[in-house]
Amino acid sequence: MVKQTSLKHKLIVSPFLGEHWILRAGDARGVKIRPHRYLELQQATAQEETGLPDWLTGLARRLWEIDLTGRPAQETLLVREQSQLSYGRASYELNMGCNWDCPHCYLGLKEFTGLPWPKRQHLLHILRDAGVLWLQITGGEPTIDPHFAAVYSLAYDLGMMIEVLTNGSRLHNKIILGLLTERRPYKITLSVYGATQETYEKTTQRKGAWKSFRDGVDAAHRADLPLEFSIIVTRDNEHEVDAMHALAKSYGAKIREYNNMTPTYFGTASPLSTQSQTRQRERQVFTGCDAGHTSLHVDPHGKASVCKVARDHPIPLLEEGLDGLTKLGGIADKALLRQGGCTGCTLSSQCSTCMPLAQRYRQASAPLGAYCQHGKPERG
Ligand code: SF4
Numbered sequence: 001m002v003k004q005t006s007l008k009h010k011l012i013v014s015p016f017l018g019e020h021w022i023l024r025a026g027d028a029r030g031v032k033i034r035p036h037r038y039l040e041l042q043q044a045t046a047q048e049e050t051g052l053p054d055w056l057t058g059l060a061r062r063l064w065e066i067d068l069t070g071r072p073a074q075e076t077l078l079v080r081e082q083s084q085l086s087y088g089r090a091s092y093e094l095n096m097g098c099n100w101d102c103p104h105c106y107l108g109l110k111e112f113t114g115l116p117w118p119k120r121q122h123l124l125h126i127l128r129d130a131g132v133l134w135l136q137i138t139g140g141e142p143t144i145d146p147h148f149a150a151v152y153s154l155a156y157d158l159g160m161m162i163e164v165l166t167n168g169s170r171l172h173n174k175i176i177l178g179l180l181t182e183r184r185p186y187k188i189t190l191s192v193y194g195a196t197q198e199t200y201e202k203t204t205q206r207k208g209a210w211k212s213f214r215d216g217v218d219a220a221h222r223a224d225l226p227l228e229f230s231i232i233v234t235r236d237n238e239h240e241v242d243a244m245h246a247l248a249k250s251y252g253a254k255i256r257e258y259n260n261m262t263p264t265y266f267g268t269a270s271p272l273s274t275q276s277q278t279r280q281r282e283r284q285v286f287t288g289c290d291a292g293h294t295s296l297h298v299d300p301h302g303k304a305s306v307c308k309v310a311r312d313h314p315i316p317l318l319e320e321g322l323d324g325l326t327k328l329g330g331i332a333d334k335a336l337l338r339q340g341g342c343t344g345c346t347l348s349s350q351c352s353t354c355m356p357l358a359q360r361y362r363q364a365s366a367p368l369g370a371y372c373q374h375g376k377p378e379r380g
């Protein structure tokens, strides 16, 4: 039986990119509120005996079907402070290590390195103070990191809405399942690499991977955790795409399909050799991106960057803190400016590859057709 969220707070009240929102941990649905409502709730939590206003108990009943009547505001709400920065979203790569060895992985070497716990605590407080409300916990495989449970719990208790990116292999572990059912994420995104044992283990290069995956997904499904399947299509599993969709549907999960392999984040070509030639898709035209301004990425060493791809000029968050982050917007603007081989490109308005990604393809000496309009057949 699923245990409902009932720990330190039931609702999060938070500024988010110039707005104010009420959210329920473990549920992606939220409500935008006016600034005076935010102040009203902030004041309500400042005094011990104050209850919740009627408009909020009514809202909670309608939207989340929970009854908060008679509950003290202090125990029910976690009101986040306004940040001097405006980073509403972040991804945190706990560790680049993984228990599987997929050749298509953009991390390449998959090193097992990460910060000790006290530094991670400090890092999470910096992210909270930077305004991060939506946190993606990723890896490598985050659930094999020794500090996964502690990081997850603290991020949750600081009032962050959490998504976990995982291969699913440890979701049936009692401690992890207990953690995720007690402090529910709003989303668990599961990578799917095949629909049969043979294909799955060929793609992940690990014997036993299929059983771990199925055990993990079954346990998460029984616990009614919010699953989304990311179907990763490579040359090794392209013949099972329909079966992978059917598998995801059998769990009632949302589905996304990824067909285009990219070089590693440090610009080596190895993942490109796993590209499915029949399933490669034309990307949408790149029209801009706000990474580095409203979102950021943090690597296992606590270095902040624009995103998972654009990692040049990283900011050591533990040393520089919020002051260091004020530089990230400028770093993003420079990173996204067309430069190098893209300088003055006459086709840039039709280009589907952002500048940081184009740089990785160039470093990897990828064929132009993989990322550049000048390599498309009709361009010559
Ligand atoms: S890869 Fe490119 S489009 Fe994606 S977040 Fe980074 S800069 Fe933006």
Ligand code: SF4
Pocket: 338, 341, 342, 345, 346, 347, 348, 351, 352, 353, 358, 371, 372, 373, 374
């Ligand atoms: S079309 Fe090619 S050269 Fe032009 S901006 Fe895109 S990647 Fe760069």
